Every structure is written in structure tokens, then in C-alpha cells.
Amino acid sequence: RKEVEQDPGPFNVPEGATVAFNCTYSNSASQSFFWYRQDCRKEPKLLMSVYSSGNEDGRFTAQLNRASQYISLLIRDSKLSDSATYLCVVYIVGTYKYIFGTGTRLKVLA
Amino acid sequence: DTEVTQTPKHLVMGMTNKKSLKCEQHMGHRAMYWYKQKAKKPPELMFVYSYEKLSINESVPSRFSPECPNSSLLNLHLHALQPEDSALYLCASSQETTDTQYFGPGTRLTVL
Numbered sequence: 001r002k003e004v005e006q007d008p009g010p011f012n013v014p015e016g017a018t019v020a021f022n023c024t025y026s027n028s029a030s031q032s033f034f035w036y037r038q039d040c041r042k043e044p045k046l047l048m049s050v051y052s053s054g055n056e057d058g059r060f061t062a063q064l065n066r067a068s069q070y071i072s073l074l075i076r077d078s079k080l081s082d083s084a085t086y087l088c089v090v091y092i093v094g095t096y097k098y099i100f101g102t103g104t105r106l107k108v109l110a
Numbered sequence: 111d112t113e114v115t116q117t118p119k120h121l122v123m124g125m126t127n128k129k130s131l132k133c134e135q136h137m138g139h140r141a142m143y144w145y146k147q148k149a150k151k152p153p154e155l156m157f158v159y160s161y162e163k164l165s166i167n168e169s170v171p172s173r174f175s176p177e178c179p180n181s182s183l184l185n186l187h188l189h190a191l192q193p194e195d196s197a198l199y200l201c202a203s204s205q206e207t208t209d210t211q212y213f214g215p216g217t218r219l220t221v222l
Contacts, residue, residue: 031208032208034210041198041218042215042216043200043213043214043215043216044153044200044213045213046210046211046212049210087152091208093208096141096158096160096165096166096207097155097158097166098155098211100152100153101152102151102152103152
């Protein structure tokens, strides 16, 4: 079983739709959680950190469920510019390592 | 400012060449990282430096040799690479190893 798992997609959604991605992790020692966005042939860019209480940044909402060991990302009112790959990233305490999921590809269609 | 810079942007090299990739950050971050990313795959960790000391080497072949001359700079020396080493090489930094990582734009490497 992979340490961090994501549905690779692609998720094809119309503009204005709401879309949600989940990510599961297997190591209960996981300490920090992040969503990164990566455009084709570009570097990953931090979208948001994920906090235990959940957090929101504009159209984006992230949730963490430690009991079930998953995090989620909700995008409301999708824009064409949201088309990208969304990477779930988990930091495991004491390892110095960030573990990346395989990424979920989103295409927002006009 | 959360900028990490990398040079060169693109590099084409033969299997007998020696080249170096450079990474720089001026955010006062004490942890720096090298990742390798193949197309449609997530980044794979290669090396971690913490306070200018190598903390992690993810069993990377010796043809890749990292160097951290000071807290702002990270190099990756390349020698006798193979075509399968062609990839996007990403540098990242974070305040400490437990903090958010910020990535540079990467060097796209092609080995002929």
C-alpha cells in the first residue's frame, strides 16, 4: 500500500462546478499536511496547508480527518485557471521527508 | 518573498559530461532539498540538507553528488549520467525540515 494515495483522475468538470479530491495516508505518525498545485512542466506551488480544524482560502477548503487518515480539498466555483495537478503531501514526524501522492489531475472545461 | 531560484533552466548533456545544477534561496531557510521528477509522476526525494549537513540520501547513485557550500546555496554535481536520468530536477527549501517547502522552477535535464 502506498503511503499517500490519490485518485489520479482526470476530473473533468464544467466551469462553476464544485469538485472535491480526497487523499489517504497510511502512517499515523504523519504530522503536517499540504496541498500543492502543479501546472504542466512547472514546479509544485503551495496551495494551502491543512489544519486539524479545517481551513478555507477563498474558493478552496481543506479538511483533515485524523481518525480516518484522510485529507480533502474542495474547490468551489471552478475556474479554467484551476486546471492543474493537485498533489497531496504529508510530512512524517522524525523522517525529514515529505511524502507526495501521485497527484489528481483536474480539467475545468468551458 | 518565497523565491527559490535554479540555474540553468534547461540542460542537455552527454553521458561523459560533467555539469552542475545550482539552487539559491535568500529566505534564511535552513533546510534544502533536491527532488527528481519524471513526467506524470510526483517528485521523488533525492537529498535533504539541514543546517548545511546532509541529512538524507535516498540511495541515490553516486553519479549525483550534492554539495551545500553555505546556507543559501545548494549544488548538484552530475557525472556520467544515463539517459534514464533525464527528468525535471527540483530544488526546494524550508525554514526547518518540519516546515512548508517552497520549490524552485526546476532544471529540465536531458541526457543524450
